[in-house]
Amino acid sequence: MKKLLFLAALPVFIGLTSFIAPVNDRPIVIVIHAGAGNMDRSKMSAENIKIVTDKLNEAMDVGHKILENGGSSTDAVEATLNVMENAGIFDAGKGAIFNQDGKVELDASIMQGVDLKAGSVAAVMTIKNPISAARAVMDHTKHVMLVARGAEEFAKSQGLQIVDNSYFYTDGAMNDWKNWKAREDSIRKSGHNSIEEKPNHFGTCGVVALDKQGNIAAGTSTGGVSFKKPGRVGDSPIIGAGTYADNTSCAVSCTGTGEYFIRLGVAKDIASMVLYKGYSLQKALATALDKVKNLGGEGGIISLDKNGNFAIDFTTNAMNRAYIDKNGKRDVQIFRN
Numbered sequence: 179m180k181k182l183l184f185l186a187a188l189p190v191f192i193g194l195t196s197f198i199a200p201v202n203d204r205p206i207v208i209v210i211h212a213g214a215g216n217m218d219r220s221k222m223s224a225e226n227i228k229i230v231t232d233k234l235n236e237a238m239d240v241g242h243k244i245l246e247n248g249g250s251s252t253d254a255v256e257a258t259l260n261v262m263e264n265a266g267i268f269d270a271g272k273g274a275i276f277n278q279d280g281k282v283e284l285d286a287s288i289m290q291g292v293d294l295k296a297g298s299v300a301a302v303m304t305i306k307n308p309i310s311a312a313r314a315v316m317d318h319t320k321h322v323m324l325v326a327r328g329a330e331e332f333a334k335s336q337g338l339q340i341v342d343n344s345y346f347y348t349d350g351a352m353n354d355w356k357n358w359k360a361r362e363d364s365i366r367k368s369g370h371n372s373i374e375e376k377p378n379h380f381g382t383c384g385v386v387a388l389d390k391q392g393n394i395a396a397g398t399s400t401g402g403v404s405f406k407k408p409g410r411v412g413d414s415p416i417i418g419a420g421t422y423a424d425n426t427s428c429a430v431s432c433t434g435t436g437e438y439f440i441r442l443g444v445a446k447d448i449a450s451m452v453l454y455k456g457y458s459l460q461k462a463l464a465t466a467l468d469k470v471k472n473l474g475g476e477g478g479i480i481s482l483d484k485n486g487n488f489a490i491d492f493t494t495n496a497m498n499r500a501y502i503d504k505n506g507k508r509d510v511q512i513f514r515n
Contacts, residue, residue, distance in 0.1 A: 274401020434477015
């Protein structure tokens, strides 16, 4: 009798398992951004456009290769952001903007959707690759965030590369700082307190990825906003504001005026809209960005779920962005149209 019951159940068991795709057949996806802003297309040369698009392609290919070889989405996010931090053309790692004191302070975070583990660092000045320090916080401490000197000492103890702050300087960032400083000095002489002008470009870098195990991850790395006060921390290293990942909802990375993204908890808000309201990724992003605009902020967001669906949205006229979807299609864009 026991044997007959087993045989009767066998076809049902076989039928259920047949729906589980082999690992090699599961989709992989990577989506990246390198900041949104109101850039003037006519003032961006064909050469500069090529430099940006080539670097986006290079970074994306590094992460996608990891996914193709069966690596984790977390590894892909970190490696992709390493390329972007080393590029010297984005507001992350080398090439990041200066604060009011003429120094570079960096923030980064990473989160994996399979177990909600996360790590971040903020206001660091000597860690060559802040996203790797954030990964080390996630993997090798019981904490989520380390800041400033404590984060730098920890990174050094983990064998991560430590550099002088001058390593991050580029001529472009230096010129931008000089222009901001001149305007600030002029405004102060006129009796006002400080510059209230909005920056026209956010070069924060972010990645969301889906691996063959069906896990998603997100990471974000930045130098912050132009002419920020020393010690200012934006949304990028804050889990739930600028970065979030949960297999039950989606992975999110944001860029923009971080103070508004923090106040609204944008990244987690998007995940909650997807999970609890059943919103599509595109609807969730649009809703979140409407909230940001209503407060007076602007920016952009990328998001991805465990089924390989993804969305990109932004309030500005441009956003450095790229993707390779689950069918292998790739696209790289800067301007809205």
